[in-house]
Amino acid sequence: LCCFLVGSAWACGLLGWVRPERWLPSGSLFPLSWIHTSTSLQKSGYWEKKNRIVYPPQLPGEPRRPAEIYHCRREIKYSKDKMWYLAKLIKGMSIDQALAQLEFSDKKGAKVIKEVLLEAQEMAVRNHNVEFKSNLHIAESMTGRGRYVKRIRYHGKGMFGIMKIVRCHYFVKLVEGPPPPPEPPRTGFDQAKEYVQQLRSRTLVHTL
Amino acid sequence: RVVVLLSPLPRLHGLLQRCWRRLERGLLPGFPGAQSPPWGPALAVQAPAFLPEPVGDSRGSDEAPSLLDSILWMAAPKKRRTIEVNRCRRRNPAKLIKVKRNIDVCPECGNLKQKHVLCGYCYAKVKAETHLIRVEIQKREGGPFNAPTVETVVLYEGEKPAEKDEGKRIIERPRKRPSWFAQN
Numbered sequence: 233l234c235c236f237l238v239g240s241a242w243a244c245g246l247l248g249w250v251r252p253e254r255w256l257p258s259g260s261l262f263p264l265s266w267i268h269t270s271t272s273l274q275k276s277g278y279w280e281k282k283n284r285i286v287y288p289p290q291l292p293g294e295p296r297r298p299a300e301i302y303h304c305r306r307e308i309k310y311s312k313d314k315m316w317y318l319a320k321l322i323k324g325m326s327i328d329q330a331l332a333q334l335e336f337s338d339k340k341g342a343k344v345i346k347e348v349l350l351e352a353q354e355m356a357v358r359n360h361n362v363e364f365k366s367n368l369h370i371a372e373s374m375t376g377r378g379r380y381v382k383r384i385r386y387h388g389k390g391m392f393g394i395m396k397i398v399r400c401h402y403f404v405k406l407v408e409g410p411p412p413p414p415e416p417p418r419t420g421f422d423q424a425k426e427y428v429q430q431l432r433s434r435t436l437v438h439t440l
Numbered sequence: 441r442v443v444v445l446l447s448p449l450p451r452l453h454g455l456l457q458r459c460w461r462r463l464e465r466g467l468l469p470g471f472p473g474a475q476s477p478p479w480g481p482a483l484a485v486q487a488p489a490f491l492p493e494p495v496g497d498s499r500g501s502d503e504a505p506s507l508l509d510s511i512l513w514m515a516a517p518k519k520r521r522t523i524e525v526n527r528c529r530r531r532n533p534a535k536l537i538k539v540k541r542n543i544d545v546c547p548e549c550g551n552l553k554q555k556h557v558l559c560g561y562c563y564a565k566v567k568a569e570t571h572l573i574r575v576e577i578q579k580r581e582g583g584p585f586n587a588p589t590v591e592t593v594v595l596y597e598g599e600k601p602a603e604k605d606e607g608k609r610i611i612e613r614p615r616k617r618p619s620w621f622a623q624n
Contacts, residue, residue, distance in 0.1 A: 313530070321537045332543045332552050339537075 279304045279403050283360075299360050299408040300371070303352035304401060308344050312375045312400035315341045319373040319402070326411045327353060327368045345373075345402060352406050362408050369411035376401040548620070562620070569618060576611050599623070 282302040290297060308315070318341050322330040331349060334342040349370075356362040378399030385395040529535075543552055546559035553559040573594055581587065591608045595601065596617040601610055617623065 317535075317537050321539070333540060335552055336540055336543060336554055337537065 277304070277306070299356065299362050301352055301356045301360050301362070301368075301406040302403070303348060303355060303406070304403040305344065305348050306401045307378045307399045308341070308402060309397075310341045310344065310400055311398050312377050314339070315345075315375040315400050315402060318342055318345055319375050322370055323373050324411055324414065325370055326366070327370065327406065328366055330370055341402075345404075348402060348404060349406075352404060356406060356408075367408055367410070368406045369409060370404060371407040372403070372405040374403045376403065565618075566620065569621070573611060573613065576613065580609075580611065594621075 279302055287297065318334070318337065318339060321333060321337075322345070325333070327349060331346060334346040334349070353365050353368065356368060357365050362368065378401055380399070381397040382394050383397055385393045387393060540554075542555045544555055545551070546553045546562060549559060549561045549565075551559060551561045577592070588609050592611055593601065593605045593608045594611050594613060596613050596615060599617070601608075
């Protein structure tokens with residue numbers, strides 16, 4: 233398809249018709265900043281870049297902004313659906329409680345998430361100026377789909393199936409401070425109250 | 441009697457009457473004293489020997505239905521399960537992992553342990569020391585099936601065998617006695 237580009241592998245994959253070197257008039261110098269090579273092995277992701285934002289120093293009157301630490305692990309050999317159950321378990325817990333729950337969980341992903349949390353805790357204390365390593369809670373914990381690979385699975389009688397080797401990513405955001413109190417479950421009374429409120433707030437439209 | 445017409449020829453009239461009688465006997469088989477045989481076997485005898493599907497119902501249900509028939513009654517999903525329905529099933533509280541409430545702190549080492557299970561760290565500690573004692577025993581015995589008939593006592597640095605340890609085998613370990621290994 234697009235074998236004319238020597239140094240830019242990404243253009244072949246993403247937009248074959250985009251040819252930045254064709255946009256320049258002939259005879260001009262070729263700026264190297266047009267092309268960049270990014271190997272598919274270590275693409276810097278969105279979540280890793282979130283740690284780089286730096287806020288200006290806070291004024292004396294402002295409420296204290298709690299420290300946020302983003303950490304993730306990519307291409308874990310586990311299913312994203314099975315990992316989701318563990319991520320849902322530790323959402324909103326304090327980091328100590330989360331580590332305790334993961335230590336005694338029998339799942340394969342529990343070990344991986346525990347390592348990720350310990351790494352993130354270490355990063356928080358070292359780089360992000362967090363005073364107490366126990367004073368962290370898990371604000372967000374999510375899973376994402378990694379790169380799948382298709383392989384043949386041999387059955388009897390010469391039959392075969394195509395199986396997917398699944399991998400997942402795991403993302404976690406730690407925030408300094410005690411965990412927020414769990415919100416009370418929505419009762420029928422609350423739902424009824426909201427419904428009545430909705431009915432009461434109706435107005436006439438397109439009228440005088 | 442239905443036949444009213446009287447043909448002028450007497451032979452034709454007699455033939456017609458005989459044909460009519462035969463028909464009547466065939467239509468009413470319950471007629472007492474029927475000499476003619478019933479219709480069924482008579483026709484079957486005249487038919488060819490092999491029949492593809494003569495009387496399908498009378499053969500009974502002892503034969504298993506073929507694959508083409510069984511496809512009709514096999515269970516199969518009618519519609520694709522939507523992602524909303526799938527999510528309701530996968531995320532209902534019965535399928536979520538429950539929070540464990542039986543985790544405590546080990547009073548010896550301070551690591552976490554489950555209430556009904558030994559502390560993992562302490563168990564690993566004891567296992568390592570036991571392994572070293574067993575290595576010493578193996579060196580003393582020098583092979584399998586050489587276990588002595590007397591008891592074994594483990595002594596650490598600076599300890600002497602007591603009076604009650606007279607005839608027992610003594611294993612020495614070149615280290616200080618660990619705090620969790622009580623000496624009796």
